[in-house]
Amino acid sequence: xxxxxxxxxxxxxxxxxxxxxxxxxxxxxxxxxxxxxxxxxxxxxxxxxxxxxxxxxxxxxxxxxxxxxxxxxxxxxxxxxxxxxxxxxxxxxxxxxxxxxxxxxxxxxxxxxxxxxxxxxxxxxxxxxxxxxxxxxxxxxxxxxxxxxxxxxxxxxxxxxxxxxxxxxxxxxxxxxxxxxxxxxxxxxxxxxxxxxxxxxxxxxxxxxxxxxxxxxxxxxxxx
Ligand SMILES: NC(=O)c1ccc[n+]([C@@H]2O[C@H](COP(=O)([O-])OP(=O)(O)OC[C@H]3O[C@@H](n4cnc5c(N)ncnc54)[C@H](OP(=O)(O)O)[C@@H]3O)[C@@H](O)[C@H]2O)c1
Numbered sequence: 001x002x003x004x005x006x007x008x009x010x011x012x013x014x015x016x017x018x019x020x021x022x023x024x025x026x027x028x029x030x031x032x033x034x035x036x037x038x039x040x041x042x043x044x045x046x047x048x049x050x051x052x053x054x055x056x057x058x059x060x061x062x063x064x065x066x067x068x069x070x071x072x073x074x075x076x077x078x079x080x081x082x083x084x085x086x087x088x089x090x091x092x093x094x095x096x097x098x099x100x101x102x103x104x105x106x107x108x109x110x111x112x113x114x115x116x117x118x119x120x121x122x123x124x125x126x127x128x129x130x131x132x133x134x135x136x137x138x139x140x141x142x143x144x145x146x147x148x149x150x151x152x153x154x155x156x157x158x159x160x161x162x163x164x165x166x167x168x169x170x171x172x173x174x175x176x177x178x179x180x181x182x183x184x185x186x187x188x189x190x191x192x193x194x195x196x197x198x199x200x201x202x203x204x205x206x207x208x209x210x211x212x213x214x215x216x217x218x219x220x221x222x223x224x
Pocket of ligand 1: 010017025060061082131
């Protein structure tokens with residue numbers, strides 16, 4: 001199957017969390033990231049064709065998903081959202097970059113129409129949740145050859161579960177937040193089996209200010 005090269009990029013605390021508490025915007029935790037760390041993050045955005053975050057991240061964080069700390073072209077924003085339930089004033093509808101809302105047959109017609117009026121494109125894929133097995137080849141065909149996935153936990157799991165991942169790049173936030181129900185890098189059901197887990201090989205590690213950056217390549221995909 002031809003699909004985009006997928007890089008999952010995330011800011012994670014030392015205890016693996018994505019945010020301060022369930023429902024909190026990760027922007028709070030990211031607020032102490034330095035300019036040079038943002039440059040690293042935006043440098044990746046500038047090199048990819050597409051950038052994806054889950055619908056819940058749009059609702060809680062309201063990210064722009066544009067390139068601002070370095071020079072470069074904004075990637076196409078791709079948002080999986082099964083009922084097209086995105087705030088119409090969300091930053092992802094800014095005119096700085098193309099936006100695709102990927103939704104399902106469950107999306108109400110009036111929301112789809114309103115999103116199209118805002119200038120975003122709609123792709124229908126899947127019946128209940130967005131079907132990534134159908135979506136990824138479609139994105140590839142449309143010229144999205146590299147895709148940066150910026151979370152959250154549920155979307156990361158979906159890519160990991162399906163084995164649609166080539167690289168993982170982590171910005172380790174030098175803090176511990178604790179909390180059992182706080183979203184971690186990867187959510188979902190979990191593999192629950194040593195045979196299925198994904199193995200990674202470290203390709204790079206370096207420090208920017210007090211932030212450790214690690215880059216990983218997939219070594220072995222899950223066996224089904
Ligand atoms: N630190 C970081 O780098 C970082 C990055 C991103 C997010 N975050 C944090 O992560 C949290 C959000 O993570 P999350 O796991 O709750 O949500 P998420 O992964 O951002 O989005 C999940 C949502 O996507 C939609 N969806 C559509 N098709 C799907 C599919 N096939 N599989 C899974 N989801 C699908 C569903 O919403 P619908 O039911 O509406 O379709 C689902 O609830 C926030 O607190 C945010 O701040 C942190």
